[in-house]
Amino acid sequence: MKVFEMRGLLIIKLGGSAITDKRRGCVAKRKVIDEISGEVAKVKERLILIHGAGSFGHPIVKEYGIHLGFRNRSQLTGYAETKYRLTELTRIILEALRSHKVPAAPFMPSSFMVAENGRLLKVEVEPLERLLELGLVPVLHGDIVADTKMGFSVVSGDQIAAYLAEKMNARMVIFGCDVDGVFTADPKTNRKAELIRVIKLSTVKDVMRSVGGPAAPDVTQGMLGKLKEGLRLVEKGIEVVIMNLTKPEGLTSIVEGRDARCTRFVPN
Numbered sequence: 001m002k003v004f005e006m007r008g009l010l011i012i013k014l015g016g017s018a019i020t021d022k023r024r025g026c027v028a029k030r031k032v033i034d035e036i037s038g039e040v041a042k043v044k045e046r047l048i049l050i051h052g053a054g055s056f057g058h059p060i061v062k063e064y065g066i067h068l069g070f071r072n073r074s075q076l077t078g079y080a081e082t083k084y085r086l087t088e089l090t091r092i093i094l095e096a097l098r099s100h101k102v103p104a105a106p107f108m109p110s111s112f113m114v115a116e117n118g119r120l121l122k123v124e125v126e127p128l129e130r131l132l133e134l135g136l137v138p139v140l141h142g143d144i145v146a147d148t149k150m151g152f153s154v155v156s157g158d159q160i161a162a163y164l165a166e167k168m169n170a171r172m173v174i175f176g177c178d179v180d181g182v183f184t185a186d187p188k189t190n191r192k193a194e195l196i197r198v199i200k201l202s203t204v205k206d207v208m209r210s211v212g213g214p215a216a217p218d219v220t221q222g223m224l225g226k227l228k229e230g231l232r233l234v235e236k237g238i239e240v241v242i243m244n245l246t247k248p249e250g251l252t253s254i255v256e257g258r259d260a261r262c263t264r265f266v267p268n
């Protein structure tokens with residue numbers, strides 16, 4: 001049963017930096033989330049949303065050393081606490097999507113994904129694919145998943161976005177965060193940083209060298225992690241954009257291929 005066969009697949013990562021205050025524990029930016037939901041409601045393609053953890057995840061993951069893998073049972077308290085907080089953030093997002101009449105439903109990555117050394121190894125995509133075909137909008141998040149080597153590991157929303165894009169042959173992946181795209185240096189700490197509007201496969205390695213880690217706690221390499229995931233996708237011919245989702249009005253232009261302030265990855 002294929003309902004939307006002709007439509008492309010769009011994957012949008014709602015970066016934790018855009019939807020939470022990464023410097024204060026568990027504070028969601030509800031106004032931004034509401035505005036994003038309003039823009040998302042206009043999308044006509046098949047759509048998967050993946051939210052980051054922001055301050056609902058990274059600090060507690062760090063505190064319990066969860067990103068290092070399973071070492072002792074006391075980490076399970078941190079695991080449970082992280083999941084509890086993530087669920088709370090998912091709920092806030094679902095609430096906003098619901099108010100804009102987006103038929104969204106949560107999919108918890110840890111219940112259908114297994115990683116090996118922090119990289120996704122097995123993903124049961126069938127339920128996701130089938131419900132997506134009907135027009136449902138699955139909402140996933142960066143998660144702590146079972147890991148064949150580490151016991152468990154943190155798999156970023158960025159990685160999940162890239163994995164699903166490849167596996168499900170997405171047309172475009174948008175990584176939304178709280179800055180306009182990739183800059184020559186972290187724009188939050190360097191006033192001279194300039195936006196890099198186009199990253200080509202041939203120049204991405206140079207760009208990576210100049211990109212620092214995250215300014216706020218981020219156990220999945222911040223902007224550098226996004227660049228690495230994006231690189232894999234451009235190599236496969238999938239469009240990749242990094243944009244500022246605290247200004248979600250740019251979303252429609254980007255989805256429709258019109259000019260907008262962001263960073264686009266292009267093949268050479």
Ligand SMILES: Nc1ncnc2c1ncn2[C@@H]1O[C@H](COP(=O)(O)OP(=O)(O)OP(=O)(O)O)[C@@H](O)[C@H]1O
Nearest residue numbers: 015016017052053054177183185186212214222223
């Ligand atoms: N060269 C750079 N260009 C742009 N941003 C940079 C650069 N170097 C570092 N950053 C930082 O990267 C951050 C975005 O990555 P980060 O992982 O913190 O956010 P996120 O992925 O949206 O959050 P989450 O991981 O919780 O989903 C920006 O807030 C910015 O401060």
Ligand SMILES: [Mg+2]
Nearest residue numbers: 052218220222
């Ligand atoms: Mg991140």
